[in-house]
Amino acid sequence: xxxxxxxxxxxxxxxxxxxxxxxxxxxxxxxxxxxxxxxxxxxxxxxxxxxxxxxxxxxxxxxxxxxxxxxxxxxxxxxxxxxxxxxxxxxxxxxxxxxxxxxxxxxxxxxxxxxxxxxxxxxxxxxxxxxxxxxxxxxxxxxxxxxxxxxxxxxxxxxxxxxxxxxxxxxxxxxxxxxxxxxxxxxxxxxxxxxxxxxxxxxxxxxxxxxxxxxxxxxxxxxxxxxxxxxxxxxxxxxxxxxxxxxxxxxxxxxxxxxxxxxxxxxxxxxxxxxxxxxxxxxxxxxxxxxxxxxxxxxxxxxxxxxxxxxxxxxxxxxxx
Numbered sequence: 001x002x003x004x005x006x007x008x009x010x011x012x013x014x015x016x017x018x019x020x021x022x023x024x025x026x027x028x029x030x031x032x033x034x035x036x037x038x039x040x041x042x043x044x045x046x047x048x049x050x051x052x053x054x055x056x057x058x059x060x061x062x063x064x065x066x067x068x069x070x071x072x073x074x075x076x077x078x079x080x081x082x083x084x085x086x087x088x089x090x091x092x093x094x095x096x097x098x099x100x101x102x103x104x105x106x107x108x109x110x111x112x113x114x115x116x117x118x119x120x121x122x123x124x125x126x127x128x129x130x131x132x133x134x135x136x137x138x139x140x141x142x143x144x145x146x147x148x149x150x151x152x153x154x155x156x157x158x159x160x161x162x163x164x165x166x167x168x169x170x171x172x173x174x175x176x177x178x179x180x181x182x183x184x185x186x187x188x189x190x191x192x193x194x195x196x197x198x199x200x201x202x203x204x205x206x207x208x209x210x211x212x213x214x215x216x217x218x219x220x221x222x223x224x225x226x227x228x229x230x231x232x233x234x235x236x237x238x239x240x241x242x243x244x245x246x247x248x249x250x251x252x253x254x255x256x257x258x259x260x261x262x263x264x265x266x267x268x269x270x271x272x273x274x275x276x277x278x279x280x281x282x283x284x285x286x287x288x289x290x291x292x293x294x295x296x297x298x299x300x301x302x303x304x305x306x307x308x309x310x311x312x313x314x315x316x317x318x319x320x321x
Contacts, residue, residue: 003029003030003292004291004295004296005031005032005037005065005066005067005068006022006029006031006032006033006066006068006069006291007032007033007034007035007056007062007063007065007066007068007069008032008035008062008069008072009036009057009059009062009069009071009072009073009081009277010037010038010071010072010095010131011035011039011043011321012072012164013028013160013161013164014071014073014095014120015035015037015046016046016049016050016286017280017284018034018120019035019046019050019071019277019285020281020283021281021284021287021288023050023053023279023289025271025282026266026283026284026288026289027286029288030068030283030292032053032054032242033065033066033067034053034054034055034056034062034066034113035055035056035062036055036056036057036058036059036061036062037073037261038301039139043055045219045231050192051317053241060084061083061253061271063088063090064088066085066090067090067092067295068085068090068091068093068291068294068295069075069081069082069091069093069290070093070094070095070120070291071085071092071095072095073095074084074167074173075097075099075167075172075178075182076099076101076148076172077171078094078097078098079098079099079101079104079105079108079241081094082108082117083108085111086112086115086116086117086274086317087141088251091115091291091294091295092116092117092118093117093118093119093120093122093207093291093294094118094119094120094308095119096120096121096186096246096308096311097119097178097181097182097311097312098119098270098305098309098311100172100310100316102313102316103310105309105312106309108305109299109305109306109309111278112221112305115305116295116297117304117305118290118291118294118300118304118305119302119303119304120287120302120303121182121186121187121302121307121311122183122280122284122287123184123187123190124186124287124301124302124303125286125287125290125301126204126255126279126283126299127256127272127273127283128253128257128259128273128279129142129187129253129284130269131253131259131270131272131273132191132216132242132244132253132259133191134249135259135261136191136249139248140246140249140251140261141244141245141246141247141248141249141250141251143246143247143248144192144223144246144247145223145245145246145247146223146224146225146226146244146305147188147192147220147223147224147226147243147244147245147246148189148226148228148241148242148296149181149184149225149226149227149228149313150227150228150229150239150240150243151180151181151184151213151228151229151230151238151239151240151245152229152230152231152233152234152239153176153230153232153233153234153236153237153238153239154231154232154234154235154236154237155231156175156210156212157174158238159237160237164310169209169210170209170210171204171208171209171210171211171278174210175210175211175319176210176211176229176231177202177211177214177299177315177318177319178319180229180238180240181214181227181229181315182302182311182312182315184240184242185311185315186303186307186311187242187309187312188220188225189220189307189311190233190303190307191220192221192223193220193306194220194221194223195217195218195219195225195311195313195314196218196219196266197217197218197273197314197318198217198219198319199216199217200214200215200217200227200318200321201214201215201216201321202318202319203212207306211319212230212231212232213229213230213233214227214228214230214318215227215228215229215320216321218314226315227318228320238256239255240254240255240256241253241254242254249261249262250262251255252267255275255276257273257275258270258273258275259273279294
């Protein structure tokens with residue numbers, strides 16, 4: 001089957017990560033038609049790191065040359081780039097969040113209900129959530145009774161994200177709730193259904209900067225969910241867990257990828273577990289295969305814009321507390 005032409009908007013961390021995955025792992029699914037970024041320095045950095053990638057002069061030129069556009073720019077620009085791609089008859093695959101503006105995102109989703117559009121939540125195809133789904137189907141927890149999501153960071157942004165602090169640590173578009181908690185909300189929504197925020201609190205101790213602590217309670221379907229998060233609450237760059245308790249057992253996923261089952265008071269990992277660093281290129285390969293399927297109009301497991309909007313609605317609700 002012919003590969004689809006993928007153009008990338010954004011030469012930052014995520015743009016480079018997806019570019020490398022396409023070039024090194026997903027040649028059977030996609031080929032890169034070009035890259036655009038408003039920063040000449042960012043484009044020069046990519047050119048030095050990954051030679052031979054066409055650098056196009058504008059988003060419009062990139063859209064014209066591509067079957068699908070991957071949008072890895074800051075959140076405020078996601079909807080405009082996606083709308084431009086869809087208007088040109090191309091598919092759109094955006095980084096999360098769908099947007100930072102709830103009203104604008106609601107209008108976008110209503111306007112593009114049947115569009116070839118999706119959002120990059122890798123938990124749609126990653127191995128840890130796959131194991132969680134299998135355990136649930138096997139009845140490992142029985143009837144789910146409660147879910148706890150916890151995220152902790154030594155600093156924000158994380159060490160590998162500091163070059164993006166100009167937007168990633170600002171209230172308008174950044175913060176760990178949008179960047180990290182959203183992934184676990186997506187997984188929760190997909191597994192258990194509609195999310196409803198009950199109450200939340202958020203701490204903004206630094207003028208203009210993103211949040212440094214959150215707590216929230218919500219429901220996913222009929223399951224009560226608690227969320228806690230903080231910066232400076234661990235000495236690790238990134239620490240997270242998603243823990244589901246039922247009447248017959250408890251399972252969790254920690255550190256993005258490690259699925260574990262609680263047995264006699266001890267956490268036992270899935271024997272096929274892979275740390276996130278090893279799993280990431282394989283997951284991105286799966287994501288890109290799904291992007292190709294979406295672009296061809298086929299069924300796919302990617303996060304829909306409707307799912308992404310539900311996640312965004314809860315995230316912005318937490319942040320507006």
